[in-house]
Amino acid sequence: MLRIKNYLKKNQVSLSRYINLCLYQKDQGVYQKKTIGKHFITAPEVSQLFGECVSIFFLLILKKHKIKNFCELGPGNGTLMKDIIRSIQKFIDYPLTISLYEKSDYYRNLQIRNLNNLKSEKIKLNFLSRFKLKRKPYFFICNEFFDALPINQFEKKDNRWFEKRVMFKNGFRLVDKLINVNFSKKFVNGDIIEESPLSNLYMKIICNHIKKYGGGLLVFDYGPFKKGNIDTLQALYRSKKCGIFDHPFESDITYHVNFEQMIRISNKYKLKSYGPISQRKFLFYHGINERFTKLSENAESSKITKNLEKQFERLTSPYGMGSLIKCLFISNDNIESSAFSI
Numbered sequence: 001m002l003r004i005k006n007y008l009k010k011n012q013v014s015l016s017r018y019i020n021l022c023l024y025q026k027d028q029g030v031y032q033k034k035t036i037g038k039h040f041i042t043a044p045e046v047s048q049l050f051g052e053c054v055s056i057f058f059l060l061i062l063k064k065h066k067i068k069n070f071c072e073l074g075p076g077n078g079t080l081m082k083d084i085i086r087s088i089q090k091f092i093d094y095p096l097t098i099s100l101y102e103k104s105d106y107y108r109n110l111q112i113r114n115l116n117n118l119k120s121e122k123i124k125l126n127f128l129s130r131f132k133l134k135r136k137p138y139f140f141i142c143n144e145f146f147d148a149l150p151i152n153q154f155e156k157k158d159n160r161w162f163e164k165r166v167m168f169k170n171g172f173r174l175v176d177k178l179i180n181v182n183f184s185k186k187f188v189n190g191d192i193i194e195e196s197p198l199s200n201l202y203m204k205i206i207c208n209h210i211k212k213y214g215g216g217l218l219v220f221d222y223g224p225f226k227k228g229n230i231d232t233l234q235a236l237y238r239s240k241k242c243g244i245f246d247h248p249f250e251s252d253i254t255y256h257v258n259f260e261q262m263i264r265i266s267n268k269y270k271l272k273s274y275g276p277i278s279q280r281k282f283l284f285y286h287g288i289n290e291r292f293t294k295l296s297e298n299a300e301s302s303k304i305t306k307n308l309e310k311q312f313e314r315l316t317s318p319y320g321m322g323s324l325i326k327c328l329f330i331s332n333d334n335i336e337s338s339a340f341s342i
């Protein structure tokens with residue numbers, strides 16, 4: 001950290017570079033040392049109900065389209081894929097190849113530890129540190145992957161555009177750098193544009209792959225239906241919101257993803273997009289109620305039932321994850337899904 005501070009005393013870096021350092025710097029970045037569940041919790045970690053509903057969605061499509069490859073981007077502890085494998089393997093009669101693409105060595109080792117025992121004749125597992133794909137159709141899936149990718153921010157002030165950059169002077173802080181760009185005239189003074197070059201790149205690679213070979217992409221992430229021109233960058237430290245400079249290298253940094261931008265990219269590849277819809281709607285249409293009832297009936301103690309109720313509430317609450325997280329599906333095929341069509 002000292003080396004980074006000294007570097008930033010003399011040099012400004014882009015916001016995306018700072019976020020990248022805080023999250024992924026070897027041995028120091030949050031995603032290089034902290035298990036998910038400590039500072040923030042994600043839907044698959046809340047309950048197996050999440051992965052089971054996702055599995056039902058895929059099983060419905062698999063009836064028509066026999067896809068043999070799955071790829072999860074940013075699998076964290078590996079829990080979502082573990083629940084998917086557990087749920088769908090009994091319903092398919094052909095082998096599946098499952099790839100887990102992960103940037104952090106720490107998480108990749110966790111994924112190997114948590115999933116290796118699911119390897120079988122039917123389930124082949126690939127733990128990837130590079131996003132290398134075969135020329136075959138894949139189902140891509142990701143939960144809170146895009147909101148963990150670094151962004152840059154640009155603000156319009158006095159009819160000029162400034163990029164927000166980071167430097168170290170009595171603590172990390174933001175500085176404005178005047179830039180010469182031609183963003184659309186529709187923006188007014190005070191507007192902030194958030195751009196994630198890496199998100200756009202992944203979307204392009206995935207959409208190109210789907211266009212060529214088939215399959216689809218299922219995304220779950222924090223973000224509104226329509227992204228406003230405001231600052232959505234935030235950090236989480238011990239499950240509490242804080243500023244991005246309050247606990248550098250210790251807090252998770254996220255922002256609200258831009259679903260409209262994802263759809264725009266998929267349109268360029270002439271793919272079909274479904275949604276976004278709320279996580280809550282996705283889960284209800286894919287049987288969370290029924291599964292919750294079944295698990296509750298079989299629960300061996302009232303403590304387990306209470307826990308299940310809490311998990312169900314957390315995943316579907318209109319005041320939390322249930323509505324804040326949205327789900328988008330992109331594919332080259334027409335899919336029949338009442339969740340996305342009503």
Ligand SMILES: C[S@@+](CC[C@H](N)C(=O)[O-])C[C@H]1O[C@@H](n2cnc3c(N)ncnc32)[C@H](O)[C@@H]1O
Pocket residue numbers: 031036042043044045073074075076077080101102103104107142143144145148149
């Ligand atoms: C917020 S966590 C979500 C983890 C998991 N999907 C979950 O729901 O619990 C983001 C994950 O994406 C991974 N990640 C972030 N940037 C990545 C990149 N460029 N390539 C691959 N994985 C990345 C992180 O290391 C982490 O595993």
